[in-house]
Amino acid sequence: MSPKIVRVSVRDVRFPTSLEQHGSDAMHTDPDYSAAYVVLETDGGLRGFGLTFTLGKGTEIVVCAVQAMTGLVVGKSLEEIVRDFRGFYRLLTSDGQMRWLGPEKGVIHLATAALLNAVWDLWARMEGKPLWKLLVDMSPERLVSCIDFRYITDVLTEEEALELLVKAQEGKRQREEEMLREGYPAYTTSCAWLGYSDQQLKQLCTDALKGGWTKFKVKVGADLDDDVRRCRLIRQMIGPDNTLMIDANQRWDVSEAISWVSNLAEVKPLWIEEPTSPDDILGHAAISKALAPLGIGVATGEQCHNRVMFKQFLQAGALQFVQIDSCRLGSVNENLAVLLMAHKFRVPVCPHAGGVGLCELVQHLILFDYICVSASLSNRMCEYVDHLHEHFVCPVVIHNARYMPPKIPGYSCEMLESSVKKHQYPDGDAWKLYPKK
Amino acid sequence: MSPKIVRVSVRDVRFPTSLEQHGSDAMHTDPDYSAAYVVLETDGGLRGFGLTFTLGKGTEIVVCAVQAMTGLVVGKSLEEIVRDFRGFYRLLTSDGQMRWLGPEKGVIHLATAALLNAVWDLWARMEGKPLWKLLVDMSPERLVSCIDFRYITDVLTEEEALELLVKAQEGKRQREEEMLREGYPAYTTSCAWLGYSDQQLKQLCTDALKGGWTKFKVKVGADLDDDVRRCRLIRQMIGPDNTLMIDANQRWDVSEAISWVSNLAEVKPLWIEEPTSPDDILGHAAISKALAPLGIGVATGEQCHNRVMFKQFLQAGALQFVQIDSCRLGSVNENLAVLLMAHKFRVPVCPHAGGVGLCELVQHLILFDYICVSASLSNRMCEYVDHLHEHFVCPVVIHNARYMPPKIPGYSCEMLESSVKKHQYPDGDAWKLYPKK
Numbered sequence: 014m015s016p017k018i019v020r021v022s023v024r025d026v027r028f029p030t031s032l033e034q035h036g037s038d039a040m041h042t043d044p045d046y047s048a049a050y051v052v053l054e055t056d057g058g059l060r061g062f063g064l065t066f067t068l069g070k071g072t073e074i075v076v077c078a079v080q081a082m083t084g085l086v087v088g089k090s091l092e093e094i095v096r097d098f099r100g101f102y103r104l105l106t107s108d109g110q111m112r113w114l115g116p117e118k119g120v121i122h123l124a125t126a127a128l129l130n131a132v133w134d135l136w137a138r139m140e141g142k143p144l145w146k147l148l149v150d151m152s153p154e155r156l157v158s159c160i161d162f163r164y165i166t167d168v169l170t171e172e173e174a175l176e177l178l179v180k181a182q183e184g185k186r187q188r189e190e191e192m193l194r195e196g197y198p199a200y201t202t203s204c205a206w207l208g209y210s211d212q213q214l215k216q217l218c219t220d221a222l223k224g225g226w227t228k229f230k231v232k233v234g235a236d237l238d239d240d241v242r243r244c245r246l247i248r249q250m251i252g253p254d255n256t257l258m259i260d261a262n263q264r265w266d267v268s269e270a271i272s273w274v275s276n277l278a279e280v281k282p283l284w285i286e287e288p289t290s291p292d293d294i295l296g297h298a299a300i301s302k303a304l305a306p307l308g309i310g311v312a313t314g315e316q317c318h319n320r321v322m323f324k325q326f327l328q329a330g331a332l333q334f335v336q337i338d339s340c341r342l343g344s345v346n347e348n349l350a351v352l353l354m355a356h357k358f359r360v361p362v363c364p365h366a367g368g369v370g371l372c373e374l375v376q377h378l379i380l381f382d383y384i385c386v387s388a389s390l391s392n393r394m395c396e397y398v399d400h401l402h403e404h405f406v407c408p409v410v411i412h413n414a415r416y417m418p419p420k421i422p423g424y425s426c427e428m429l430e431s432s433v434k435k436h437q438y439p440d441g442d443a444w445k446l447y448p449k450k
Numbered sequence: 451m452s453p454k455i456v457r458v459s460v461r462d463v464r465f466p467t468s469l470e471q472h473g474s475d476a477m478h479t480d481p482d483y484s485a486a487y488v489v490l491e492t493d494g495g496l497r498g499f500g501l502t503f504t505l506g507k508g509t510e511i512v513v514c515a516v517q518a519m520t521g522l523v524v525g526k527s528l529e530e531i532v533r534d535f536r537g538f539y540r541l542l543t544s545d546g547q548m549r550w551l552g553p554e555k556g557v558i559h560l561a562t563a564a565l566l567n568a569v570w571d572l573w574a575r576m577e578g579k580p581l582w583k584l585l586v587d588m589s590p591e592r593l594v595s596c597i598d599f600r601y602i603t604d605v606l607t608e609e610e611a612l613e614l615l616v617k618a619q620e621g622k623r624q625r626e627e628e629m630l631r632e633g634y635p636a637y638t639t640s641c642a643w644l645g646y647s648d649q650q651l652k653q654l655c656t657d658a659l660k661g662g663w664t665k666f667k668v669k670v671g672a673d674l675d676d677d678v679r680r681c682r683l684i685r686q687m688i689g690p691d692n693t694l695m696i697d698a699n700q701r702w703d704v705s706e707a708i709s710w711v712s713n714l715a716e717v718k719p720l721w722i723e724e725p726t727s728p729d730d731i732l733g734h735a736a737i738s739k740a741l742a743p744l745g746i747g748v749a750t751g752e753q754c755h756n757r758v759m760f761k762q763f764l765q766a767g768a769l770q771f772v773q774i775d776s777c778r779l780g781s782v783n784e785n786l787a788v789l790l791m792a793h794k795f796r797v798p799v800c801p802h803a804g805g806v807g808l809c810e811l812v813q814h815l816i817l818f819d820y821i822c823v824s825a826s827l828s829n830r831m832c833e834y835v836d837h838l839h840e841h842f843v844c845p846v847v848i849h850n851a852r853y854m855p856p857k858i859p860g861y862s863c864e865m866l867e868s869s870v871k872k873h874q875y876p877d878g879d880a881w882k883l884y885p886k887k
Contacts, residue, residue, distance in 0.1 A: 041546045045547065070548050071547060071550075071558070073514060074515045074551060077511045081510065081511055109477065109481065114508045114556060115556050117729075118556045119555045120556050121556060123551065164726060164733070293601060293761075299604070318555065321729040325732045
């Protein structure tokens with residue numbers, strides 16, 4: 014008997030990270046890393062855990078959106094959902110009344126992500142496998158049956174997707190073994206948040222180098238002189254052979270992005286991340302074209318709101334690194350579509366992580382990407398940020414700057430109930446100690 | 451003394467329109483036309499009324515978003531807001547924590563629209579003018595000071611915007627008089643909703659022709675044979691010289707849109723509206739290119755979520771008719787940016803209306819566009835739908851298929867308190883009679 018979903022609960026969980034400027038960047042100066050945290054309860058007792066990441070204020074809006082969608086989920090059995098997962102995805106994203114609020118973007122799509130992440134977690138637990146392994150063991154036919162190809166068939170049809178997956182079966186077992194043995198390469202963003210002092214930067218770089226890290230991301234975009242100084246400092250710390258990326262978090266207009274980044278070319282960044290509005294496909298294309306002669310690529314995606322946008326970024330040559338996000342897109346279903354489109358265009362995928370639970374979630378997707386889609390590690394790495402993992406039941410395991418594949422069944426985003434209770438907003442103990450936003 | 455905003459109230463108001471298939475189309479088969487309805491109260495007793503339009507389910511999410519933003523509004527004086535309206539717009543749309551939920555898209559942007567519409571209403575009432583007249587009387591410098599140019603300067607700088615507005619001052623008084631005398635041309639969508647029977651279509655067409663209507667829009671996209679039959683019927687009813695437009699409400703993928711619309715070319719539609727995903731700029735460009743030889747333009751915009759998207763639609767030649775929406779974009783401020791960009795690209799603006807209050811609101815913007823920006827009526831017309839006006843204190847006035855300029859101070863979206871009370875969801879009397887969604 015397949016478990017039937019009998020109840021959906023959703024909670025507003027916030028961590029007061031703004032107190033120490035963790036996560037600070039040019040556009041988000043005081044984030045309180047937060048989550049709308051979903052638990053699916055089934056009649057058999059098995060539960061599924063999912064979340065979407067937020068920055069504090071407004072998390073209650075996402076909670077409200079999840080509640081508005083629970084009627085589409087409660088009463089369905091897992092078997093009924095996964096038998097026609099594409100149909101279920103469509104049901105959540107194309108409700109005739111609610112799609113007006115998106116469609117497939119903003120609050121309503123973040124809520125979809127939280128719910129579907131929990132469904133995938135439930136499925137993986139039911140099969141007794143970590144999510145990445147559930148995906149790796151699925152047939153190409155089954156995988157494509159989870160994808161809604163609406164609005165992307167001009168770039169990727171179901172038949173083409175199937176063909177790509179069938180082709181990538183070759184060498185799959187070896188790659189799986191390789192990952193289990195060595196893990197997936199990561200880079201760190203933890204050394205250089207915008208709010209950190211030089212002293213902090215130096216210390217964190219020193220520690221990271223000792224820990225085996227070779228790839229570093231620096232936040233930029235608030236002040237050019239300050240950026241030059243900070244980037245030189247980091248480049249000096251890490252030496253010429255390690256990799257440096259810079260991230261402006263949407264701070265600039267198109268021409269400003271080009272001139273600002275040109276001024277930072279001396280520190281040889283691999284990419285400039287989010288140079289401008291996440292909606293500006295043609296703007297990113299212009300920036301890509303201007304920066305290519307300097308050897309600097311453009312990376313974006315953490316706020317790219319759906320597969321239709323990623324499709325166009327790829328069509329327009331507007332990015333050289335695809336940064337998928339496990340909580341902004343419509344969960345695994347929509348990420349599968351993006352991984353396959355990126356593969357078709359031969360653009361490497363370097364997932365966005367950090368936040369609350371993003372590392373825990375996205376590691377599964379990038380492992381699947383390597384084993385079953387891209388079969389390449391060239392110019393590929395997954396973001397890593399080293400805080401808030403202690404609140405998860407199965408936190409990520411990093412060895413020698415690599416993500417080690419999770420072995421416990423599920424999608425790794427179950428939180429410790431004690432953490433949830435303490436950080437529930439506004440009544441948890443953590444919010445009795447700190448000032449309310 | 452400038453009135454100070456002391457309280458913001460927001461209510462969930464729904465009309466059970468799905469019972470009679472009003473508003474039904476290929477993607478929204480059973481909408482209950484609704485609104486998140488905002489009232490700003492000031493210390494002087496003057497009030498400002500604003501709303502954003504929704505389709506029923508999920509309106510409570512927008513209400514929640516408005517509540518989350520009230521802290522940014524309460525305590526501010528009108529003078530303080532309009533003195534730096536660009537700054538206030540930026541404050542609402544770029545909150546360091548809440549922008550993660552958009553930015554400038556979906557629920558959070560709909561809430562921004564509702565709030566800012568109420569601020570503009572308050573301002574117009576304070577000045578004792580209808581909104582369109584407030585805008586017409588503003589200096590070009592003052593107008594551009596309301597616009598956030600972030601992310602659009604590659605297409606329109608503040609200086610260029612100013613230049614366009616100064617240039618269009620010529621003939622302004624005559625155009626204002628012309629509008630007061632003759633009104634702004636409209637087209638009707640009320641004759642051919644997808645859920646209507648042939649008998650209904652015929653009767654409604656006959657009545658509309660008698661009422662002086664010459665431009666008609668038909669919903670298509672559910673079934674090709676049915677579309678051919680219905681479009682032929684309407685073309686036969688209205689004759690060869692009247693204007694016919696068709697609207698697919700995002701039903702197709704790119705290649706499907708091209709072939710489907712090609713099959714309807716015989717009825718000579720002026721435009722195909724929303725052929726595919728509202729996010730697919732490059733898709734719309736491909737459709738535009740394919741349909742140009744057939745003399746059919748592409749129209750879109752009612753779900754185009756911000757000025758950055760409109761910028762690209764214009765850059766890519768992806769639309770031939772710009773359909774602004776008074777409740778999806780960030781109110782007058784963002785619509786000003788879009789009107790100016792459209793003018794720069796010489797693309798006509800034909801606003802989206804209908805819904806709840808959209809006609810009442812958008813008439814002000816298109817009057818301003820004609821008088822102070824475009825100075826042209828060629829290929830321009832404003833949508834009109836003939837229901838739910840009875841719930842407004844100052845409903846639109848249509849004479850001979852033209853919008854007659856409102857004369858009463860404000861932005862025309864104050865609702866009758868009795869209507870609001872009756873249709874409040876879920877406790878209003880209207881929802882005691884009808885089945886709850």
